[in-house]
Amino acid sequence: MHRGELLAVVGENGAGKSSLMNVLYGLYQPDAGVLSLDGQPVRFKSPRDAIARGIGMVHQHFMLVPTLSVAENVVLGREPTRHGLLDLERAVREVSATCARFGFQLEPRARVDTLSVGSQQKVEIVKALHRGAQVLILDEPTAVLTPQESDELARVMRGLVAQGHTVVLISHKLKEVLGVADRIAVMRRGRCVAEVRAADTTAEQLAALMVGEGPRAPAAAAPASAVSQAPGEPLLDVRGLQATGDNGRPALRGVDLEVRAGEIVGIAGVDGNGQRELAEVLTGLRSLTSGSGTLLGGPLGGLTPAQARTRGVGHIPEDRHHRAVVKALSVEENVALGRHTRPPFAKGPWIDFKGRRERTRALTVAYDVRPPDPEVALRALSGGNQQKVVVARELDARPRLLVVVQPTRGLDVGAVAQVHAKLREARDQGTGVLLVSLDLEEVLALSDRVYVFFEGRVTGHFPRHAFDERELGRRMLGTLEPGHA
């Protein structure tokens, strides 16, 4: 790694990118090997050592204290004091100065939990620079950003490099990496398998390097399937839907939308703009406060999760450990959950062990769950395989409407491709799919129509032929009034 260069590290999930960076930052200890900085071997016992040597890290999940202000977060650990007391005025001045020096626009007194995700990320970067970081490590920085915010971040990174900083960007978004990096290191299964100059390579070459010579097709290149046949009967039709979020504030402020049989309808938006609450209302997990709707022939008001299930709503929730699976149970027990009183999972009041095992075995084969062993505890499976179990269970119930939230978060390219293929297959068989994802690429790749959410309202509605990433991004940020929906 050279001074004043932007190095990108790419690789599939589990290839060891994040672990490597955590070693660089002193969070993990290396089992063997030597780390050299400016030609000298160094050993970081904790992040404090790494910070002292000018290494800063921006984590994938922000390491900010949401209840503190921007300035407090930035100075935490090296607070300016006067007579032993915290000198907040000076902290604000210092942080303003750092922001000005690097061209960030941040209000030092604002509480972090009131900021947008893009701004929070800037706080993270300022935090590292304020500590004198020369080497800045960014772990999957664009995973949660809109296209505009990502562009902005790319500018910021180039600016830092121009000032003589070294930036390490960890990512699996190849397009983005190619646009911004000088040099690219490819990791696979804990090894660095290649190092190339960004100017001399293409996304296809990188994808091939990432997945190895194996038979799997890189998902990045998977073509979006042709638009489905004409959509069928309306399954879901809501008007003026309002609901309250966990914090007691309105999360949905009058949403109109429709899902028909045989189409995938995407919901695009920055995290926290009501998408989660929408999914919860449709699956009976959250009650609506106003508005009306028809869901699979029944009213949406007063819906319970059990009714949603019997009407034919399937649900692949955002947080699989919280809502979709019981990690301590076996794969077959997880597959039976929710349908455990019906054949082939039960015979009268008794569990049908044989039927359950046969069905589960068939599903593990059909959905490529590895290992294909119904008896193994779910926790022993990798995240991608756990998710495949969830997808298998929900689709096996033959839902008429499938509510899917962030179905591929944290999965590697192989598993992503498989999950996407299964969702398309369900669509082609007539299921209506409502897809909520923070990953705009995923929404655009799968959806036949897209609604854009901003602050609990629909701020845009695009059929497939009118997809425009820029335009969607603007609507996700609420910089345009609701258009001709």
Place this chain on the structure above:
Amino acid sequence: MLEVIHSLLFSTLDAAPALIFAALGAVLSERAGVIAVGMEGMMRVGAFCAAVAALTMPTPLAVVMGMLAGAALAGVHGFLSIRWRSDQVVSGIALNLVALAGGTFLLESLYGPNGTPPIQQLTRWNLPGLSAVPVLGALSGHSAPTYLALLLPFAFQGLLTRTPLGLRLRAVGDKPQAVATLGLSVSALRWGAVLGSGLLAGLGGAVLSTAVLDRFEQHTPAGLGFMALAAMVFGRWTPVGAFLAATFFAFGNALRIGLVSSAPGLVELIPQGVLLALPYLLTLGVLTLQGQRSSAPAALGTPYEQESR
């Protein structure tokens, strides 16, 4: 009427410090992210050790012994919840049970069921200028802990909001990962907070047996440690808030005692048990009213594990 108010205030100021110290201890521990269910046990251990120590040494020194005993029990909690990352509620309840049973066993085998022999109470201070003033005169004639209990909450509030240490404590209770990535030690901060909460709970217990009473009794502290948790919640995890809530609860208790002694007829109308339960009912009522408007630290009760992200 003035006399009634005077005596109500006086007994509030006498009884409140134990609750105030324990409530502050609970705030300290929980703001750093460690659940403080063990307050009751730490108070009991503090009360017992102070009473026993006062048999052989000056009472102020015995109070210090009580504090150290509270901190020692808190140390066990620290080991279980910080070092071994066990469930903090279970750990706290276990401490309470150990203190309850251990206290009873030691008391009965050493001194019999009626409590430890009486000891020299902490000296009461008469503030000459003040004692003659109506109502305000209630401030005079208390022992040192009362005055400490009136000052400490504000000092603690200052520490939490105005010092680097306070900032770090708040940060470690809301997002320990952020603290760790800045190279600060999550466990050192939490250890400090837990041991400090033990000192405060031990002090609360010691005050019970050296200032409120003059011995350790079978049932000490009779649920005060739990009431301290209620005061912490009611005070929204702030030192001054917890102080006001604790004082309010103590006032409720003083009111009960005042009612019983000034209007004996009342006891015939309302069963004694109901009156005894009054402060606890008050606590329940207040928590019910407060409802969901909670402001607990975000990482409360979550052990910090370095490799989990």
